Amino acid sequence: MASLGKIVFTGVSEKQYTFDIYDLNSQWNEVPVIYVVTRENSDKKHTVIYIGQTDNLKQRFSNHHKQLCFDNNNANRLCLIVEKNENTRLDTESDLVQNYKTPCND
Numbered sequence: 001m002a003s004l005g006k007i008v009f010t011g012v013s014e015k016q017y018t019f020d021i022y023d024l025n026s027q028w029n030e031v032p033v034i035y036v037v038t039r040e041n042s043d044k045k046h047t048v049i050y051i052g053q054t055d056n057l058k059q060r061f062s063n064h065h066k067q068l069c070f071d072n073n074n075a076n077r078l079c080l081i082v083e084k085n086e087n088t089r090l091d092t093e094s095d096l097v098q099n100y101k102t103p104c105n106d
Helices: 066-074 086-097
Strands: 005-009 016-021 033-040 047-053 075-084
Touching: 005 047, 016 033, 033 086, 047 066
Parallel strands: none
Antiparallel strands: 005 016, 016 075, 033 047, 033 075
16 A cells, blocks of 8 residues: 555644544555545645554444545545554544544544
8 A cells, every 4th residue: 555645633632643644445444543534635635534542453444434425525536544543543534533624623
């Protein structure tokens, strides 16, 4: 799975997190991650659709509960940070969710 590049998202704390960018339809491994689902436009700008975390990316995206929302918002990228520590994943997810108005987080 080859990264398409890197992108930085900023939390409400103003901490910056650097994510690797992948095509949303890639095959995923069983890795613990913080992830941001985005729509990359033709000008390479990303609109944040959803922010989440999981201990198993492959299992999470085999049948994601927000897939319809991703489809309705034309999501096409998955941005990832591999993170083994669950508390770090949860803290990072919360920091990011509080800073972005996403259509699929509720």
